[in-house]
Amino acid sequence: MEKTSKIKWGIVGLGNIAKQFASELELIDSAELCAVASRNIDKAQDFANQFECPKAYGSYDELFQDKNIDILYIATPHDSHAELTIKALENNKNVLCEKPLALYYSDVEQMIATAKKSNKFFMEAFWTRFNPSIRETLEHIQNGTIGEVKYVNADFSIKFENPDNTRMTDMKLGGGALMDIGVYPLFLAYLILGKPKGIVAKSNFYSTGADTQTSIILQYENAQAVLHCSFLYTCNVDATISGTKGRINLDPLWFMTESYSLTHGTLVEGAQKSKFERPTLGKGYTYEIEECHACLRANKTESELWCHQNSLELAKIVEEVKNQIGLVYS
DSSP, X not given: OOTTSOEEEEEEOOSXXXXXXXXXXXXXTTEEEEEEEOSSHHHHHHHHHHTTOSEEESSHHHHHTOTTOSEEEEOSOGGGHHHHHHHHHHTTOEEEEESSSOSSHHHHHHHHHHHHHHTOOEEEEOGGGGOHHHHXXXXXXXXXXXXXXXXXXXXXXXXXXXXXXXXXXOGGGTOSHIIIIIHHHHHHHHHXXXXXXXXXXXXXXXXXXXXXXXXXXXXXXXXXXXXEEESSSOOOXXXXXXXXXXXXXXXXXXXXXXXXXXXXXXXXXXXXXXXEEOOOSTTTHHHHHHHHHHHHHTTOSSOSSSOHHHHXXXXXXXXXXXXXXXXXXX
């Protein structure tokens, strides 16, 4: 792929997340939205008109067969990620798929196996991984700035108004706090501490069987992570990484933060605190878009920052939490 040519995107599934993503594509000079697809042609045409996109399809298969598209963004509900990603890869398309990749670990395995077989680029759209503050946080940790990390605490609890009859409570669509927002705190703990040696999780549930509130402890050899998610109320939505020499606080909303603080020393002896402002371009989807572009231009089939193995290992953690709390999908 020529470095000077624009990368042509297609979007599969045209809900709210797709609109946010399309808006971010407009901020990237090297990106061009060339086609969108919905199961409803009128919805697809309205979306295309809104973002000045030349092609609108009334079926996903039509978009999969469009030879003008370099990469597809899968933005449908969780339950269809696996099927649509596999179809797209089998149609020789590069794919960025919304998180979580699938409702079951076995499906994630199949998606990645298909990507390897097709030799196409494939990445889970964990946009937080590419956030400037998150990247700097990792650099601080790797450089030993806060010493050995002993504790990660992350909360993602935001009230969803009228959850009845929505994706959040519909078990056919992979509803519940864990899959929709709980994966973010799990992601952060995994990114910093890796795979845990033990997991304890407890939940409260909605009448449909969706988890409304889930708390998780990840046990490591020399560290712990305490994580929480809910769609019934709003908490601080911040995160803290504590080490033997200091701590890093990711400011709200931490998963899309534009600032963080670094503290050295202890409360007893006195601490030195430094504040870092890192404004994002747009909401921050721009950074995962740029990562996709860099990988495509380098003919890579996966990102070094969020690789296939990372997605597999996180999916395994999510699966264990899901099994512990007894979350069952229709």
